[in-house]
Amino acid sequence: MRPALLNPAFTPINRLKGCGPKLAALIEKLTGGRLLDLWWHRPSGLVDRRYRPTIAEAQPGRICTLEISVEKHFPPRTPRLPYRITVSDATGSLTLVFFNGREDYLLRALPPGETRVISGQIELFDGRAQMTHPDRIGTPAEIAAMAAVEPVYPLTAGLSGRVMSKLVDEAVSRAPVLPEWLDPAYQKRQGWGDWQGALHRLHKPEEAEDLEPFTPWRSRLAYDELLANQLALLLVRRRLKRLTGRPLVGDGRLRDKLDKALPWPLTNAQRQAIAEIAGDMASERRMLRLLQGDVGSGKTMVALYSMLVAVEAGAQAALMAPTEILARQHAETLAPYAEKLGVKLALLTGRDKGKARAALLEQLASGGIDIVIGTHALFQGDVAFHNLGLAVIDEQHRFGVGQRLGLTNKGEGVDMLVMTATPIPRTLSLTAYGDMDVSKLTEKPPGRKPVDTRTVAAERLPEVMEAVARKIETGERVYWVCPLVEESEVSDLAAAAERHAALREKLEARLGAGSIGLVHGQMPAADKDAAMEDFVAGRSKLLVATTVIEVGVDVPEATLIVIEHAERFGLAQLHQLRGRVGRGGKPGSCLLLYYGKLGETSRARLKIIRESDDGFRIAEEDLRLRGAGEVLGTRQSGLPDFRLADLAAHADLLATARDDAKLILERDPTLKTPRGEALRHLLYLFERDAAIQYLQSG
Numbered sequence: 001m002r003p004a005l006l007n008p009a010f011t012p013i014n015r016l017k018g019c020g021p022k023l024a025a026l027i028e029k030l031t032g033g034r035l036l037d038l039w040w041h042r043p044s045g046l047v048d049r050r051y052r053p054t055i056a057e058a059q060p061g062r063i064c065t066l067e068i069s070v071e072k073h074f075p076p077r078t079p080r081l082p083y084r085i086t087v088s089d090a091t092g093s094l095t096l097v098f099f100n101g102r103e104d105y106l107l108r109a110l111p112p113g114e115t116r117v118i119s120g121q122i123e124l125f126d127g128r129a130q131m132t133h134p135d136r137i138g139t140p141a142e143i144a145a146m147a148a149v150e151p152v153y154p155l156t157a158g159l160s161g162r163v164m165s166k167l168v169d170e171a172v173s174r175a176p177v178l179p180e181w182l183d184p185a186y187q188k189r190q191g192w193g194d195w196q197g198a199l200h201r202l203h204k205p206e207e208a209e210d211l212e213p214f215t216p217w218r219s220r221l222a223y224d225e226l227l228a229n230q231l232a233l234l235l236v237r238r239r240l241k242r243l244t245g246r247p248l249v250g251d252g253r254l255r256d257k258l259d260k261a262l263p264w265p266l267t268n269a270q271r272q273a274i275a276e277i278a279g280d281m282a283s284e285r286r287m288l289r290l291l292q293g294d295v296g297s298g299k300t301m302v303a304l305y306s307m308l309v310a311v312e313a314g315a316q317a318a319l320m321a322p323t324e325i326l327a328r329q330h331a332e333t334l335a336p337y338a339e340k341l342g343v344k345l346a347l348l349t350g351r352d353k354g355k356a357r358a359a360l361l362e363q364l365a366s367g368g369i370d371i372v373i374g375t376h377a378l379f380q381g382d383v384a385f386h387n388l389g390l391a392v393i394d395e396q397h398r399f400g401v402g403q404r405l406g407l408t409n410k411g412e413g414v415d416m417l418v419m420t421a422t423p424i425p426r427t428l429s430l431t432a433y434g435d436m437d438v439s440k441l442t443e444k445p446p447g448r449k450p451v452d453t454r455t456v457a458a459e460r461l462p463e464v465m466e467a468v469a470r471k472i473e474t475g476e477r478v479y480w481v482c483p484l485v486e487e488s489e490v491s492d493l494a495a496a497a498e499r500h501a502a503l504r505e506k507l508e509a510r511l512g513a514g515s516i517g518l519v520h521g522q523m524p525a526a527d528k529d530a531a532m533e534d535f536v537a538g539r540s541k542l543l544v545a546t547t548v549i550e551v552g553v554d555v556p557e558a559t560l561i562v563i564e565h566a567e568r569f570g571l572a573q574l575h576q577l578r579g580r581v582g583r584g585g586k587p588g589s590c591l592l593l594y595y596g597k598l599g600e601t602s603r604a605r606l607k608i609i610r611e612s613d614d615g616f617r618i619a620e621e622d623l624r625l626r627g628a629g630e631v632l633g634t635r636q637s638g639l640p641d642f643r644l645a646d647l648a649a650h651a652d653l654l655a656t657a658r659d660d661a662k663l664i665l666e667r668d669p670t671l672k673t674p675r676g677e678a679l680r681h682l683l684y685l686f687e688r689d690a691a692i693q694y695l696q697s698g
């Protein structure tokens with residue numbers, strides 16, 4: 001149960017004064033719809049209105065707050081001209097200029113003969129001081145509140161800074177005092193205040209430096225978030241480790257046969273990874289291992305060898321893929337080998353229904369199937385294994401911790417191998433996986449040529465379209481990737497839907513009806529799969545996609561990938577995307593379209609991706625150039641989306657949080673001490689409370 005103290009955090013924002021349904025919907029899209037989403041919505045800038053000169057002193061161009069008396073209104077003679085109001089103080093006079101000014105409003109806000117306070121920038125026009133549209137107008141009583149520093153928040157179309165500030169302010173004022181979860185000695189050493197104070201301070205910047213990641217209040221909040229993350233991961237890991245493993249020792253007979261059946265030798269990196277995995281499986285401890293390997297490094301084969309160890313030892317193995325189509329591809333790749341070895345391999349997806357499904361489940365439960373490949377359908381309630389020994393999860397970051405656990409709960413002490421194609425720098429992998437053991441495939445099978453990668457300015461779009469059409473006319477296939485699907489999200493992004501329409505208009509007559517497909521994130525899963533399958537089967541030849549295109553799907557005929565707004569993608573993501581092409585015999589190429597003039601960082605980043613084919617190096621460089629928050633496009637990658645921590649800036653805090661979490665659970669494994677109770681609040685506050693169940697079941 002969530003502690004009652006935290007109820008305000010999860011209160012919907014439409015309970016705030018002045019937040020109607022329309023506004024609430026806008027904000028929900030931007031930050032999330034609960035008060036805590038506003039708490040974590042950090043100011044990105046500030047406006048300093050503390051400068052209070054007289055009219056004569058006021059420096060043009062600098063924001064100032066002035067106390068003036070209103071002289072005279074000059075409504076325009078024609079509506080196209082501005083409305084003018086003259087104002088003055090003891091030192092001089094000033095003209096206020098309003099375009100489309102409404103007379104009734106202006107007479108109310110600035111009544112002639114009255115004293116008012118205004119804030120804005122003065123400019124000189126024909127040698128006379130004027131202020132166009134003051135930012136603020138108030139009465140003398142309001143001057144103290146007006147002549148202050150205002151935080152500036154990230155906004156979205158239709159949402160004004162004024163309204164956002166008010167709502168955040170009110171949301172923050174409802175933040176409760178929470179029990180302290182920090183170690184008092186550490187807190188003191190860092191000079192950090194309490195949680196509520198830190199939150200208040202975060203939203204009250206006074207100087208530009210106050211927005212930096214290293215302020216005590218921001219550091220404290222970042223630490224809180226990292227501690228919640230590390231504690232949750234550790235709880236899950238402990239839970240897994242406590243369910244002790246069992247030794248699975250294979251005699252090697254199937255692996256030896258496979259060695260002989262493979263058309264090529266394993267790479268050294270594959271051999272090494274397989275040895276590490278077999279070693280873990282043979283031990284009493286339960287395996288929790290992450291297999292990292294760049295696209296094309298041969299992870300699937302490592303998975304097969306690992307599963308054979310389980311089968312040799314008389315157990316079953318399961319391989320879980322994030323989508324139907326990937327599961328099917330894995331099954332198609334591995335089935336011929338399984339057949340040669342006399343190993344029973346089956347595919348189970350959400351599409352299997354009725355009798356066929358019942359028969360399959362029956363065989364799984366009786367041990368008639370040795371290896372099963374599937375989607376998350378694998379851990380549904382009615383799926384039972386005879387003797388599951390190893391779960392391999394090919395996740396491309398799509399499965400949550402809970403789902404990974406779901407599969408391993410299908411057996412006794414099931415060993416777990418997680419495969420990921422994203423080369424994750426150590427800092428990031430800690431936050432996503434905690435302290436998992438890691439095997440890396442640092443070497444690729446020989447023979448594959450790097451994808452020929454070029455950057456192209458968007459002005460050359462017509463040439464790019466022509467190149468695409470020519471490729472397709474020679475029987476090859478092309479991906480066209482756009483960053484976002486909805487024009488409304490960010491107005492100048494090339495939307496996939498719009499690009500799809502434009503490409504159809506230009507090319508469909510030439511390439512044939514139905515030859516241009518579309519797949520994007522907002523489509524229902526079944527439609528997505530269908531669009532992918534059309535492309536795999538060659539019914540469509542040009543696939544316009546947002547980044548949902550499956551990182552692991554093999555379409556050997558695909559030789560060209562066009563990526564629009566390449567400058568907005570994480571490099572690791574670009575690298576994965578281009579790994580989609582050139583997987584058949586023919587070499588692949590990649591065109592990175594960029595818009596506008598590239599800044600220095602963007603240019604450096606695109607240079608790396610052009611010149612390097614090493615996913616690990618690319619990820620490290622990107623981390624160095626951009627900072628962790630952006631590197632992987634966290635939202636798409638499924639890595640935790642930190643709202644207060646910035647891993648590039650707070651890497652040292654992460655290390656401390658990890659040690660802290662370890663110590664906490666050593667001393668207080670069930671979080672029952674007063675600090676433990678406070679830490680439960682922390683887990684709820686950062687929505688890591690799924691981990692709390694592992695406390696009880698321990």
Ligand code: ADP
Pocket residue numbers: 264265266267270293294295296297298299300301421445446552
């Ligand atoms: P990943 O899943 O790591 O992206 P795959 O397992 O799909 O990579 O392998 C990529 C391609 O390389 C596949 O066609 C696979 O058959 C092939 N392959 C795997 N291991 C080797 C090897 N040792 N030598 C040559 N080709 C290999």
Ligand code: MG
Pocket residue numbers: 299300552
């Ligand atoms: Mg793969």
